[in-house]
Amino acid sequence: MQSLKQSSGLLEQTTDLETARALLKRCHFDLIIVNLDLFSSLTEDWEGILRHYSDHSDIICLSQRRDSELAIQVLRAGGADLLHKPCTVNEVMRSVQFCLERRSKERQSYLRSPWQQEKLANSELIGDSAAINEVSGIISRVAPTPSTILIEGESGTGKELAARAIHLQSGRKGAFVAINCSAIAPELMESELFGHQRGAFTGAQQARDGLFVHANGGTLFLDEIGEMPLSMQAKLLRVLEERCIRPVGGEKQIPVDVRIVAATNRQLEKESQNGNFREDLYYRINILTLTMPPLRERPEDIPPLVHHFVSKLSMELSVPEIPLSHADLSQLQQHDWPGNIRELRNFIERCLLLGKLPLNYLRQQKAPPLTTPGAGYPGDWDLERVIRHHTEQVLQQTRGNKSEAARQLGISRKTLERKLQAWASDTD
Template structure:
């Protein structure tokens, strides 16, 4: 048995197969490897399960009722939390195998198969995923080993920098608020950098970990705490001991975990899953959210006492549209940075390009700006020309084939473009958000601003 399974980490798997016998067989077998095992008999059931939590591994039959398993996988979110996938089929041919591999399959197994064959494939997936997790943490630490720089000198951003400078040396909890893409993690890293704390900076996205696994991820577990926990494992709070833990998307944390977090903040101790012993920790907690937490409190989705415990020191990051004077500095910064990363020639944008970008509303904030600069560098198109070409491509369906009138306000062009993309995605806002390069929450906010129904 490999070292990986002597010291396992909490992982989850979803089996999608229309044969009940196969689902039961695999669920029982996989329980030895995974903390969470779910099964579904159709794509619709699988989508419902995926909407509730993330799965590290998908084991999917290609021949599913109503929809091809490969087509379904190709339509899944291609983000940093993408699941590994093993495809199964009883009707293999070369074309199907090629399709599966192009869809990113980790393996392709022909039915009927021996259990040992499936377990070997599963073990390889787990080992690769654990290695990716470790490498990702190392890369993040290396990437952020240099001083963190918050770009911009607008009045409201200077206020944020001053607050960071004043609160960084303290050990107090900090709550960072702001829209998606405004740079909340960068602020958290700056707080850690200026704090003088000797431990590591550990970032956790509370919305990307299955609720059933979050406690083990944060606090660790002892051997035998749950099925598959054959060895003890330290949690992320332990890794951050002496340093800072950044709890991003804190509004996504389940209520049960909110109770556990409140105890940690008050007692300065953690209790690994399955342990009766509390361990002291010296961790500075920085939390972030793009939700209105008070509204979440009123709705009963967030603990009031935890909110006030987190909101000791508050930093609100202004949206990019609220500090247009910083756009030019950010464009120059991203141009230099991305040109070096991509190995392309650094360009000097024209006054027209900079003016267009300053006048844009930036619903995706700094993340959207960076994506635009990267896209323009790769395509070799200045931003103004890129936007004109996009408008020309969309004009036949949106403006009667005549393009957008030159006197039309940029915000109206934005609205028409967004509505067209949503229409092309058959009303699927999540898919439209991926095409637009913004978050689903940003898209919902724009629809609310425009007075359109959800």
Template sequence: MTLPMTTWSALSLLIVDDEPGMRSFLGKALAKRFAQVETAASVEEAEALRSRLHFDLIIADIRLPGRSGIEWHESLQPSERRSDLIFMTGYGDMESALRALRLGASDFILKPFNLEQMVQAVDRVIARRHLERENWLLREEVSKHFPVQLIGDSATTAELKCMIARVAPSPAAVLVEGESGTGKELVARALHQLSGRSGAFVPVNCGAIAPELLESELFGHVQGAFTGARKGREGLFRVAQQGTLFLDEIGEMPLAMQSSLLRALEQKAIRPVGAERELPVDVRIVAATNRNLKEEVEAGRFRADLFYRLNVVTLKVAPLRERPEDIPALVHHFTERLTTEMGMAPLRWTHEDVAAMQAHEWPGNVRELRNLIERSLLLGKPPALEWQAEAGVQAVQGGYPDEWDLARVARAHIEQVVARCDGNKSAAARTLGVARKTLERKFKEWEQA
């Protein structure tokens, strides 16, 4: 049996045997197949060579003068076992050879052997090493392409990752749809990472900025453009030059601002507030919403032309309740991350806890899952016990009357959450998964009704 010379031609080999005839036989036979071949008669000679040279493969006899090959292998730290190792052994040393394999040796070959048998053993080891390296490179490539936050093993998540990879290189606008807490910003970041764009990823929550300030926030302003404008401001479009501007909660944008945004997208230029001339911009737009923008268009709350301009490609992020297969991986990720951040000992969830989490509806989606894990870690209370306690409270409180419409139920629920947060609307907004500005607007609408 012969192998292509290129299979081993870039690798180095060390042969360790106290028999001169064996060293000569293997050294001459394998010299043309490896880039470098060295020989040693003992462990001490081998260590001297290893201290100044790197070897991809070591072929060593188990029985050596002084320290045996096994004793040598056992003395090495895991970090020192970078070379593949094939032991040569007689039938009487089979137990030692098996012990060597358990310690991490790559293979062994029984004496006496011919060259073809040695070539086959070497080929097996090198082929395995090449496969391990290819797998490592593949994992590295995947980790570069997909941020670790895009976690999950479900078919739905896999399909989303494929769509992200497919549309990311395009400069086209992308609309990311999904309920609050599903991870829409993570999708936007993944699109940016895969886009190859040299600029920054700039997120902005359109619902968290006062309408009268949004234009200045996005387009910038010149000095003296309005009262208090003591110096000019660049604006987030310019900050995101040659990068990605992520417009979160795009459905919250006022109609007047929607018109200005549409013009900026079509002209690929912006006019800072108070400026006379437009400035060219090269920005990729990714927008996100938890609303149904088609319904918003029909209701007259969102411009149809802007909707179609943003809706070149739509990525839908499924709610967590529709992909329970992702929950074990998410639980593991958040647990490791939070225990590290809080300096806590690693925690293992029981099967019952994970099953309970997979059966939960998750109205707050991934954000709710993370908060639950953090609360469980801090309080030392498993999720199943916490939900049992909550179920007891709900049983006492009772549900909402059947004759109530959805708007009345929503108001009652929001008021209940705010009361539970002792009137802290910021905390209530985080619990509900909405912007504080949205909560303020709701209360203002109820006061004026």
């Protein structure tokens, strides 16, 4: 059995069926060339083997037999071509070229399809930084499970993008349904989520399904869940525990199979401690927390994001792409992007409309100098006390934003949190 992979130039050859199976299990091959005469001394069902592998690979068969029955068997089993031995190199290469070109065209057609374009746009987390690779790795691991996931992160970091990636990698057949909890009036949220019966309230002239029903078998994304009213939080908790909903004005429970992904830009643990968020609901949705890194913590991802938005938005706006120099990208990497990816996207859209990069808009706002006691720290302070005082000042300046404070201090957020925990234990 001989196999060829065009994209990487990989070529494997063996006369042993078990070795061939091991190769096919380890690698994908665009094309497989099979000598059917080798099966004459085996009890293996070559037609069954062709059917098994022809779904994912083109198969060219070689044989000394020249009868039409064999050709029909090959085609019915999914073979792409049958060549009679002895055959010339040119005959083999013509068949190989035809198969590979056809498969290439099928791939291009697939990638250009509206469904696949939407899937790529909704699921692709662009970048190769350690932070975004960690997020992608976690998503790949947890997506196939039914567990509830809480996504934390600043506004504009791509929390909904991560939620869509979780859904698309989950294998769930139902729809991905998103709702922004802060955009729904409190008195309408129950009806929005669970639906209502006709006459359940003033204006309910007909029954209506809620988002849980629309997301049945799929994923419901609750964006800004920290803005959900406390009364609604209790009802959501009950649904998560019982896997049933009851429409407003209804009497019957409706079972639902919905995977919940929630997102917030608030610190729900503190909100629950302060009584602004139900503690039991927090623990119920916080089975796994996925933290989306702000753009300022992964500047190496800015160039690929810029190229992505330039290409995507130029097509949407029907305007030409703008040239980007290395200096342009370097200056974009120096900006803090407080609005994160959403701000970057809007900036690129504005640039495309203007036909240039107005980089003067990205002047850095310099932080005010830190104040220290007198002309410096007291001489009797040890180094640890100086570090602690300086860290506390930076945290105060950043209004408690640990990620920004760590960036200004030149350390990782985990290092900052370890320091804060150590200092807190010293004061206990």
